[in-house]
Amino acid sequence: MDAVWTSRLAIVIAIAGQSIDVQAQGAPADPVKVLVERLDLERYKATIKGLTLFGDRREGTARNRAAVDWIETQLKSYGCTDTERIKYVYDTILPPPRQGAAASRRSAIASGEIRRGVGGSRLRGMTRRVVPNDDPKAQTDPALRARNAELPASGPREEVFCTKVGATHPDEMYIVGAHMDGLGFGEAADDDGSGTALVMELARVFSSPDVETARSIRFALWNNEETGFQGSRAYVTQRAPLQGKEDPPGSGRYPEPRWIAMIQHDMMLWDHGMPHADGTVSAEQRPEADINIEFQSTSKFALAAMKLAFFFRDANETYATDYPASAGHHMSNTDSSAFMDLVPAISLRENERGMQIGAGWNPHYHQATDRYSSYSDKDFRLGLNATQTSLAALAQLVDVRLK
């Protein structure tokens, strides 16, 4: 089974690579470049801003449901009109531990000391503890505190997706995801308004009437990521068995195209480097900031996922305007984990999840300060470059054409 999927992806990657070479030799305008140029920093920022108007979008609340409705309205307005919802029930409400004085909880890893992080990673240097904020009073803005006042209740949940249907291979698709729920009593601007806006921007560009793709792409905005990935797992449980079935027979319609790969986006803005010895973090994006593309070396499809990760890195080198990308093998704590033993799966982030985010490199992570106003254009531009990277890679993988 691994060989079948590995070769499917390998063939797609080989074909995508060839089409770039042809375009480099003076054929008409490169459609991938044309599409990347349809992305724009102000549009990307405006979508993040729109998401932050729903506060931290914590799952199981009215503000979360309103955000799902808003995302669906936006997707339709982009021309991604066949929106659908996954419905499931979540009834285990476990509050995250309280934050306390996080900034003072720092520790330096000694020379030669091996301290492991999640996903098989190894922590290095100066670390800060990362504990989600569960104290509503940590929000100093009274209006935002009021917006985030409702606490989650057990019950039904929904999440939305839409699909760009492939012109010649409607029965095969890439799944492109981000989680729209957040926590921490802020605005969940970075985690994960930034990834949600990225996926929405991809939906906008690929849904333009002049864009045709050979294969399908599904744009999924997962719910319940912060409680343990119940939204993406519900999708896998409900939809995996439906893959590749034409319904009705002979119609050419595939409600669940066969999955080729899963690409997740989570926290795309902040790469200010390692905490200083006093536990503080640099105020400015570091000039050498990069996008981290991760796969999981212990997953069933590790080899194909590794190839996919480096394909995304190559797409970054060819098409992204500012920041580079690097690839790592410790993907963890992400919605792509639910897919990684079924298809090749990767995750894009501002930092490596284990070694860097897990060591407290982002002081806004799950905090009341994860607000739109906490980020500069240098931060937003890292997210834009991640959008350029995923758009360019996907455009090649689905064999994009401009009509």
Ligand SMILES: [Zn+2]
């Ligand atoms: Zn997240």
